[in-house]
Amino acid sequence: MTLPDRSTVQAVGRPQFAAMLAQQGRPVIIRRTGQADVQGQAILIPVSSQSRQGGRVDQPGLELLPWKVFFSHEVQGVREPGFVLHAPPTHGQPGIVLVPTAPTVDLADQGVALMVLCSPLVDRTRVEQLVFTLPGTGTVRDKNGNPAPAPGPKLPVPARLVASQDPRIRDMVGADTADVVLVGRWGTLEKPLLKPDGLKWGMTSPLVLDGQNGTLTLKIAYPDPDLAQEMQFGARFLAIWRANS
CATH class of the missing domain: 2.40.10 (Thrombin, subunit H)
Known part of the structure; x- marks a missing residue:
């Protein structure tokens, strides 16, 4: 069985992902120190916990669940670390500020979509x-x-x-x-x-x-x-x- 080449994947995958962004995405602002804000669109998906470890009353634990954030392959400002993602409130969804916790990856290295794991650390940080x-x-x-x-x-x-x-x-x-x-x-x-x-x-x-x-x-x-x-x-x-x- 011959796998489709990269250009074929892009020809099919990019329009499909663009349709997903239009339906499920929300406006976001990509911010870097000393640079102008970049306006973009992203799909934000909270990652559910799969942990089965029980806790003790005298030793409480706190787990910070990450978010998976998906961008178009052509969005600027997210391939290198050092950015903060601001998602304003929209359509009844509360605003959130996310900080990357891992490098941005090109999904399957096909040039269709980018994904980065983020955490909402701003809400938990004393200033x-x-x-x-x-x-x-x-x-x-x-x-x-x-x-x-x-x-x-x-x-x-x-x-x-x-x-x-x-x-x-x-x-x-x-x-x-x-x-x-x-x-x-x-x-x-x-x-x-x-x-x-x-x-x-x-x-x-x-x-x-x-x-x-x-x-x-x-x-x-x-x-x-x-x-x-x-x-x-x-x-x-x-x-x-x-x-x-």
């Missing part, structure tokens, strides 16, 4: 709004009457922060026992950022942790070895937090 004070011009007198640099404008920046007990990371920032060491990423998952212009290491921002007022201090950059991961999730940095006395 802190940090506010830094940029340097101003001139000097002012502090509470003791001594000259001090004048404060400049406020710079609000969203960031995602995760506390770390890794002794190597604590040593990197010279943390004291009272300090909370934080690994952060700039921006949100929908709009990741590289280090914002104007920020310098050593700058501080108010931050409330567990209901307690404190101060976050930027320490050093903590770059990813994978540039695609940094572009997709935002530049990584280290900071410390200390409760206000």
